[in-house]
Ligand SMILES: CC(=O)N[C@H]1[C@@H](OP(=O)(O)O)O[C@H](CO)[C@@H](O)[C@@H]1O
């Protein structure tokens with residue numbers, strides 16, 4: 001908003017007239033009185049919260065609707081400053097003045113005075129987060145508050161029913177800085193440019209930014225390194241501290257992989273599958289909250305490389321499709337849904353909103369203020385996401401928005417499901433063209449008989465799944481394998497060290513058995529057979 005919104009304020013203020021013969025006061029804990037008297041106060045507090053946020057360069061102001069320990073028929077409202085603290089004293093007086101302006105004209109005049117005296121730049125964005133207790137008068141009063149915020153063009157986030165301390169916490173919480181591994185590539189330019197816009201709310205700390213160093217690109221860093229080796233880039237070992245989130249781009253910044261260290265400094269990877277689960281869940285939640293349940297279909301597209309746990313988790317909630325490797329295949333399949341979420345496990349993906357879904361979002365009439373918030377959040381996501389192709393930066397913002405919204409750290413995100421231990425192995429063969437597949441590349445049709453031999457091996461591993469396909473980008477055959485536990489293939493019982501069992505790298509056996517078989521069956525030279533193949 002670039003100029004003072006007088007006509008909006010007049011229009012909305014007339015909907016919330018001040019009752020005559022009442023004098024309000026911003027007391028020890030904000031305004032507090034009979035709920036039936038508070039409609040105009042809530043509207044005006046919405047306007048004041050927006051002014052306070054603008055005065056503080058868009059920092060988030062909290063508004064809590066509650067009358068605490070007082071009788072249920074009472075209600076109240078108080079403002080919370082950006083660090084989660086009580087409203088600054090001088091503003092309590094402004095709040096009282098504003099609430100007692102008798103007419104819309106008086107009210108507008110007080111607003112103008114506040115803007116002048118506080119030297120408020122009205123063109124700044126205002127960010128306000130609101131919550132209420134369980135009082136029956138809460139929803140109506142929140143609606144009045146939202147009118148005030150709307151009149152001022154504030155960005156409002158309705159947290160629904162929350163305790164007062166949680167609202168203080170949410171208002172005071174900042175996104176912790178995000179370490180961004182730029183793979184020594186072009187993603188650094190983009191991260192740097194974006195940092196100028198987002199650093200005040202989401203501080204970015206770029207690493208691996210040696211664009212001009214020969215041989216540095218993707219070397220022991222970047223999304224492919226992290227995903228394939230399931231390790232922290234060595235360059236980040238002394239950078240990342242426990243609990244901090246980090247992400248890696250690839251060399252052209254169209255892939256994104258997240259990771260974090262837990263409080264024992266163990267590395268945890270959040271790959272494209274985890275991103276898909278986070279995003280698809282969130283979109284489904286927003287659509288439901290907006291009252292759009294059943295109005296359109298939200299689907300997820302994966303490839304055979306998706307971790308089995310992710311497929312299980314997602315299929316229990318949404319339609320999931322498996323297609324051949326390659327973004328073109330995922331993108332195409334995702335176009336078949338109203339909202340199609342697609343990600344390769346390696347972090348390449350995006351979300352597509354069909355034209356009809358977008359027009360439903362535009363025309364849908366929410367029936368409650370809460371529905372309206374969900375709807376505007378969903379529309380905002382459709383703007384945030386680069387729908388032309390997977391985009392590491394746009395995906396990073398998408399992930400950050402969801403984490404911030406849900407108050408998740410890497411740990412909470414990670415715990416939505418546990419990855420099955422897995423391994424990807426390359427096999428160099430004489431002629432990869434002899435390998436032909438079916439069933440979205442999950443089964444071999446050629447060389448004849450090989451699939452059956454693979455099945456015989458896979459069957460011996462609890463929850464085992466594996467497949468072999470020729471790469472479409474390198475002269476190799478790829479083997480992927482995952483299983484629930486380490487093998488009992490030799491029939492001997494094994495004891496497991498639980499600590500070790502959940503470290504994915506410890507699980508190479510099924511993959512190396514299959515790699516060995518593929519190598520031998522395709523005429524591999526026994527003198528050059530990689531030692532790790534079984
Ligand atoms: C297992 C794997 O990561 N395969 C990658 C790789 O394809 P291959 O056909 O597996 O070489 O490169 C593609 C292009 O970047 C990418 O879309 C795909 O996910």
Ligand SMILES: [Mg+2]
Pocket residue numbers: 250251252253254255
């Ligand atoms: Mg790329």
